[in-house]
Amino acid sequence: MNPPLTYTDSGLYCPAGDFFIDPIRPVKRAVVTHAHADHARPGSESYLACAVGKPLLRMRLGSESDFHFLDYGETINLGGVNLSLHPAGHMLGSAQVRLEHKGYVAVITGDYKLGHEPTCQSWSPVECNLLITESTFGLPVFRWPPEETVVRQINDWWRDNQAKEICSVLYGYAIGKSQRVLAALDDSIGSIFTHGAIEKGVQAYRDSGVALPDTKHVASAESKQDFRGALVLAVPSAHGTTWMKRFGQVSTAMVSGWTMIRGWRRRRFMDHGFVISDHVDWPALMRAIRLCDPEEVWVDHGYSDIVARYLNDTGRKARAVESKMSRIEEDQPQSSPAASEAYQ
Amino acid sequence: MIHFAELYTRLDRTTKTNQKISALIHYFEAADPADAAWATYFLSGNRLGRVIATQLVRTWAAEEADIPAWLFEESYQTVGDLAETVALVVPDGNHHYSKSLAECVCEDLLPMRDLPEADQRSRTLQIWRNTTKQVRFVFMKLLTGGFRVGVSKRLLIRALSKHSGVNTEVIAHRLMGTWESTAESFLRLVDPDEGDSVASRPYPFCLAHAVDNKRSIEQLGEHNEYAAEWKWDGIRGQLIRRQGQTFLWSRGEILMENTWPEIEAAAASLPDGTVLDGEILAAATVGDVLPFDQLQRRIGKKRVGKKLLKEVPVVFHAFDLLEREGEDIRLEPFASRRKKLEALLRKVDPPNLRITQLMQQTAWDQLAKIRETSRQHHAEGLMLKRLDASYSVGRVTGTWWKWKVDPHTIDGVLIYGQKGHGRRANLFSDYTFAVWDGDALVPFAKAYSGLSDQEIRQVDRFIRQNTSESFGPVRSVTPTLVMEIAFEGLRISKRHKSGVATRFPRIVRWRHDKQPSDASSLAELKALLDSPTEPIEQP
Numbered sequence: 001m002n003p004p005l006t007y008t009d010s011g012l013y014c015p016a017g018d019f020f021i022d023p024i025r026p027v028k029r030a031v032v033t034h035a036h037a038d039h040a041r042p043g044s045e046s047y048l049a050c051a052v053g054k055p056l057l058r059m060r061l062g063s064e065s066d067f068h069f070l071d072y073g074e075t076i077n078l079g080g081v082n083l084s085l086h087p088a089g090h091m092l093g094s095a096q097v098r099l100e101h102k103g104y105v106a107v108i109t110g111d112y113k114l115g116h117e118p119t120c121q122s123w124s125p126v127e128c129n130l131l132i133t134e135s136t137f138g139l140p141v142f143r144w145p146p147e148e149t150v151v152r153q154i155n156d157w158w159r160d161n162q163a164k165e166i167c168s169v170l171y172g173y174a175i176g177k178s179q180r181v182l183a184a185l186d187d188s189i190g191s192i193f194t195h196g197a198i199e200k201g202v203q204a205y206r207d208s209g210v211a212l213p214d215t216k217h218v219a220s221a222e223s224k225q226d227f228r229g230a231l232v233l234a235v236p237s238a239h240g241t242t243w244m245k246r247f248g249q250v251s252t253a254m255v256s257g258w259t260m261i262r263g264w265r266r267r268r269f270m271d272h273g274f275v276i277s278d279h280v281d282w283p284a285l286m287r288a289i290r291l292c293d294p295e296e297v298w299v300d301h302g303y304s305d306i307v308a309r310y311l312n313d314t315g316r317k318a319r320a321v322e323s324k325m326s327r328i329e330e331d332q333p334q335s336s337p338a339a340s341e342a343y344q
Numbered sequence: 345m346i347h348f349a350e351l352y353t354r355l356d357r358t359t360k361t362n363q364k365i366s367a368l369i370h371y372f373e374a375a376d377p378a379d380a381a382w383a384t385y386f387l388s389g390n391r392l393g394r395v396i397a398t399q400l401v402r403t404w405a406a407e408e409a410d411i412p413a414w415l416f417e418e419s420y421q422t423v424g425d426l427a428e429t430v431a432l433v434v435p436d437g438n439h440h441y442s443k444s445l446a447e448c449v450c451e452d453l454l455p456m457r458d459l460p461e462a463d464q465r466s467r468t469l470q471i472w473r474n475t476t477k478q479v480r481f482v483f484m485k486l487l488t489g490g491f492r493v494g495v496s497k498r499l500l501i502r503a504l505s506k507h508s509g510v511n512t513e514v515i516a517h518r519l520m521g522t523w524e525s526t527a528e529s530f531l532r533l534v535d536p537d538e539g540d541s542v543a544s545r546p547y548p549f550c551l552a553h554a555v556d557n558k559r560s561i562e563q564l565g566e567h568n569e570y571a572a573e574w575k576w577d578g579i580r581g582q583l584i585r586r587q588g589q590t591f592l593w594s595r596g597e598i599l600m601e602n603t604w605p606e607i608e609a610a611a612a613s614l615p616d617g618t619v620l621d622g623e624i625l626a627a628a629t630v631g632d633v634l635p636f637d638q639l640q641r642r643i644g645k646k647r648v649g650k651k652l653l654k655e656v657p658v659v660f661h662a663f664d665l666l667e668r669e670g671e672d673i674r675l676e677p678f679a680s681r682r683k684k685l686e687a688l689l690r691k692v693d694p695p696n697l698r699i700t701q702l703m704q705q706t707a708w709d710q711l712a713k714i715r716e717t718s719r720q721h722h723a724e725g726l727m728l729k730r731l732d733a734s735y736s737v738g739r740v741t742g743t744w745w746k747w748k749v750d751p752h753t754i755d756g757v758l759i760y761g762q763k764g765h766g767r768r769a770n771l772f773s774d775y776t777f778a779v780w781d782g783d784a785l786v787p788f789a790k791a792y793s794g795l796s797d798q799e800i801r802q803v804d805r806f807i808r809q810n811t812s813e814s815f816g817p818v819r820s821v822t823p824t825l826v827m828e829i830a831f832e833g834l835r836i837s838k839r840h841k842s843g844v845a846t847r848f849p850r851i852v853r854w855r856h857d858k859q860p861s862d863a864s865s866l867a868e869l870k871a872l873l874d875s876p877t878e879p880i881e882q883p
Binding site (some may be wrong): 068078139140142143260262263264266267269271272303306310313334 | 356357358359393409411412414415416418419420423424425428429432433436581691766767768769770798
């Protein structure tokens with residue numbers, strides 16, 4: 001049986017249902033897995049997404065767009081294709097897309113991670129004939145340390161800096177990562193400040209009912225605000241800019257799966273790297289594939305050639321379906337903070 | 345070993361000199377002298393040499409991680425560092441490995457060399473299983489060599505000096521030459537009694553700053569405050585004659601033995617207690633200096649055959665005198681050291697030992713004209729040395745200046761990209777450039793340096809999106825980007841498709857204004873050949 005999906009210049013397309021999934025260009029009908037900029041792009045005529053992510057998607061795409069929302073597990077029929085959304089665990093409202101056409105089931109993971117954390121619903125396996133998975137960290141060097149260990153390291157780092165009377169600046173992706181880290185911070189240590197792009201996300205999370213420690217927006221702080229001992233959540237592109245000057249002496253750290261690699265850490269000239277990622281690492285990727293047990297895997301977004309080859313080697317039919325757009329590291333600091341402030 | 349791994353992590357985490365120094369002091373204060381001696385050894389840039397063939401390490405790591413060999417290689421391509429790749433792919437072990445740095449080196453690493461492969465394997469695996477990522481990474485760094493953590497020798501010297509209270513110059517001098525990693529040598533290194541001597545020990549080399557666009561010649565001050573001489577394109581060396589023995593050290597502090605017999609023979613005529621600074625050059629005892637590629641034929645030869653000795657004779661061009669009659673005269677001004685050097689060589693005058701001539705004209709505009717003729721003399725440009733300056737340790741601004749001739753430049757098209765290492769791991773940062781030979785692009789140079797971090801990221805993105813073919817780690821890209829490549833010299837080479845090889849190629853700038861069709865041609869490149877002599881190939 002043929003999969004009800006094909007790749008076009010605009011991205012992954014389902015002809016029977018006439019919709020695209022995370023299209024890279026404006027289309028008539030877009031199914032969006034989550035609210036990150038490389039998945040939710042503006043300009044399409046209508047969007048279908050998970051209801052939990054409503055505030056975030058409105059923030060990203062503007063409230064004027066034509067949205068349709070589904071709850072997790074709810075099914076709609078589009079031209080004979082049964083479509084439902086399932087938790088992906090990547091960020092608030094992130095979804096896997098399940099398609100069923102003439103008895104054939106395909107699941108598109110979007111970005112996802114395994115495990116539990118308080119800011120979004122956890123990933124659950126969906127059995128399928130075809131699994132289309134991301135592979136951002138699809139190399140065996142990526143094995144995330146236990147989250148509680150890293151959280152302890154972050155809080156210890158903050159306490160140490162406070163003892164030295166300096167400010168801690170923690171960089172992370174504006175939406176998703178920063179809120180997840182915020183939820184894990186020990187706010188009995190001191191005050192937590194946020195960069196504008198992050199504060200917007202924090203508000204959207206709170207609006208969706210996620211409990212987060214109190215935060216203060218850096219831009220609305222007093223001009224003589226003393227940041228010593230405080231922690232600032234910032235976007236990576238702010239690193240080394242004049243925006244940072246107000247904090248005085250700082251220790252800087254990045255929260256990202258990429259910080260696992262020493263060369264990556266060093267070329268960003270940050271003092272620390274904390275390995276917390278919202279994507280599957282190598283063992284989790286292999287585990288997810290085992291649990292969904294598909295007849296065939298398409299590997300996208302990342303180390304797709306390598307993961308596909310490994311799967312074929314180990315007896316599971318797989319192929320790489322990478323588009324030119326996808327092989328760009330996320331979390332890369334943008335060229336200018338102003339641009340990223342607008343972008344985020 | 346745990347303490348040393350912590351030191352490594354602290355050093356690696358910061359780019360700030362003061363934090364590095366305090367991390368080093370913190371380590372030296374608590375460390376056993378035997379461990380401190382090995383730490384000094386590694387942080388000075390020394391390595392153990394080959395302990396285990398890296399191919400074996402790769403194989404065992406793949407087995408231990410339960411992944412195929414090709415997947416280990418792909419991981420290595422992304423990480424860009426073998427030790428780190430091993431540390432990451434092998435599942436995390438326990439904390440049982442409790443040996444100190446010295447014990448680790450002496451009991452585990454060094455004896456490993458002579459073990460049969462099966463024992464090498466079982467020992468290595470045992471250590472992997474008993475270490476966490478951090479310790480395993482440092483262990484692998486020691487085992488595979490290439491230990492770099494952003495600590496220059498100068499920084500190490502400053503930290504050792506602060507730790508011990510011994511003057512930096514004394515520490516620098518005591519660290520010169522061959523370092524024995526024993527508790528005794530470390531205690532000698534930090535011994536507050538400064539009246540010590542070892543016959544073979546060289547002085548730290550004085551290094552020059554470049555005169556370039558940033559610091560023009562006019563900013564140096566009055567021309568008559570300087571002596572000018574050719575900047576020779578040879579091998580820097582320090583020639584020591586003490587206690588009836590001769591020692592010839594390279595700038596990398598390697599003792600060069602048996603490589604330059606003519607010079608060693610000539611040095612025998614020097615009085616005891618003499619130290620010369622100079623350049624080893626290919627030249628007959630009388631006559632012109634030969635191009636560097638001739639000298640290259642003798643580099644790395646353990647035994648120099650008679651034929652080669654005849655074809656490529658060498659001389660030592662002395663340009664400074666550091667020790668005379670056993671007395672360290674480095675603090676005397678250059679003018680006075682130069683006079684003593686002239687007097688000394690006039691007296692002994694051995695063949696193969698020449699004195700570098702000073703330029704007679706010294707006005708800046710006259711020197712500029714002389715500089716233009718550097719290539720004809722097989723020199724790299726001019727050296728300018730302050731007449732009143734003492735011989736300083738390392739690169740001290742304002743005493744010596746190198747005024748090199750402008751490099752050749754050619755516009756090349758980027759055709760291949762490869763991922764870099766270390767800080768550039770997982771970024772396509774190593775490029776191959778080509779010039780036009782008729783309708784075909786032929787590669788002529790590989791260049792790694794010259795672009796800003798931001799430009800490298802742009803090129804990286806370009807390569808990822810415009811790959812036409814991959815062969816292993818190399819990506820072939822659609823010829824689009826044009827860059828200006830500078831290089832020092834050009835010679836005929838059978839090994840390169842273009843038929844020529846460039847020396848020290850680097851990127852000057854990204855020519856956004858040029859199309860691939862505007863790039864230079866092979867004919868334009870060949871017009872820059874140093875000397876249309878027969879090709880000389882190294883094995």
